[in-house]
Amino acid sequence: MRSLSGASLAGAAVLALLIMPACGKVGELRAMKTFKSGNAAYQGQDFKKAAQLYEETIQAAPDTVQAHQAYFFLGNSYDQQYKPSKKGEADNDALLNKAAQNYQLAAEKLATAADPKDKQLGKLSLEYLVAVYGPDKLNDPAKAEPVVQRMIQLEPGEPTNYFALAKIYEDAGAYENAEQMLLKAKEVKPNDPDVYGQLAGYYNRQGEFQKTIEALEQGAAKNPTNPEGFYKIATYYWDEAYRDARLKEPQKKEFVQKGIAATDRALEIKSDYADALVYKNLLLRLAANFEKDPKKQQEFIKEADKLRDKAIAIKKQKTAGVGD
Numbered sequence: 001m002r003s004l005s006g007a008s009l010a011g012a013a014v015l016a017l018l019i020m021p022a023c024g025k026v027g028e029l030r031a032m033k034t035f036k037s038g039n040a041a042y043q044g045q046d047f048k049k050a051a052q053l054y055e056e057t058i059q060a061a062p063d064t065v066q067a068h069q070a071y072f073f074l075g076n077s078y079d080q081q082y083k084p085s086k087k088g089e090a091d092n093d094a095l096l097n098k099a100a101q102n103y104q105l106a107a108e109k110l111a112t113a114a115d116p117k118d119k120q121l122g123k124l125s126l127e128y129l130v131a132v133y134g135p136d137k138l139n140d141p142a143k144a145e146p147v148v149q150r151m152i153q154l155e156p157g158e159p160t161n162y163f164a165l166a167k168i169y170e171d172a173g174a175y176e177n178a179e180q181m182l183l184k185a186k187e188v189k190p191n192d193p194d195v196y197g198q199l200a201g202y203y204n205r206q207g208e209f210q211k212t213i214e215a216l217e218q219g220a221a222k223n224p225t226n227p228e229g230f231y232k233i234a235t236y237y238w239d240e241a242y243r244d245a246r247l248k249e250p251q252k253k254e255f256v257q258k259g260i261a262a263t264d265r266a267l268e269i270k271s272d273y274a275d276a277l278v279y280k281n282l283l284l285r286l287a288a289n290f291e292k293d294p295k296k297q298q299e300f301i302k303e304a305d306k307l308r309d310k311a312i313a314i315k316k317q318k319t320a321g322v323g324d
Helices: 006-043 047-060 065-081 090-110 116-132 141-154 159-171 175-188 193-205 209-222 227-243 249-269 274-290 294-319
Strands: none
Touching (some): 006 065, 047 065, 116 141, 141 159, 159 193, 175 193, 209 227, 227 249, 227 274
């Protein structure tokens, strides 16, 4: 075999250095083209074609911005092709595994990116990855848990991350851990009304009515000019008084009165709050059921009828485009 001289080797090295950037440029141009085509297919909901084009984008130039973004859209293209009605079929379930793999890669590439849009896409990748591991899809809470913990590390002040981890724990029956996460969400963002709504929903599912009401009252107190907080309190009082057969009549009457008081607070803030009017109407009808005096009973029903009619009129106005 003929040996190469030092000059020949040097020339070959120079040639290789010239070719490599050129090849990289070609790959980048191809990636840009396939990414654009993939986006068009994605927007047209042709997810099978989009997946193929995003795969080509990543193969052409794996270290480019387009490729990093493509991991998310590739994952979602597989995710969109999954059919819940075919759950358990190998080919169908494989789509979710591919979705999870690419969401994970997108998160790794983008979650700490300098560009805010890329960073947001990385966060979205983690959220979608949690959904893929959820009970409606792969049903793998053990894999979902560390993903949400990573989301908490990235945004420790974002309560929705704690909500997500609480749901994983609640679904798995780890109720103490679920409550701790919701309380942590309250700690990091104590003025967010949604924190108290989440706590109330959790306590209600656990059958802890008093804690449910306490959470709702705390939320309403944080935002006293918003009638919705007081309206929610009223709905829970009505539901408990109406549905819980274990309650004795005196306690039911107490809950009805507290529910009426909550609707009154809501209506003081917004007099045309139709939903609050509807629930005051329902609570008054319950009060009539517990009333032994026929005269007072009829007074409750008459007032309830007026509130019901007023709520109907307000809703008709809004449907017709009149008023707020």
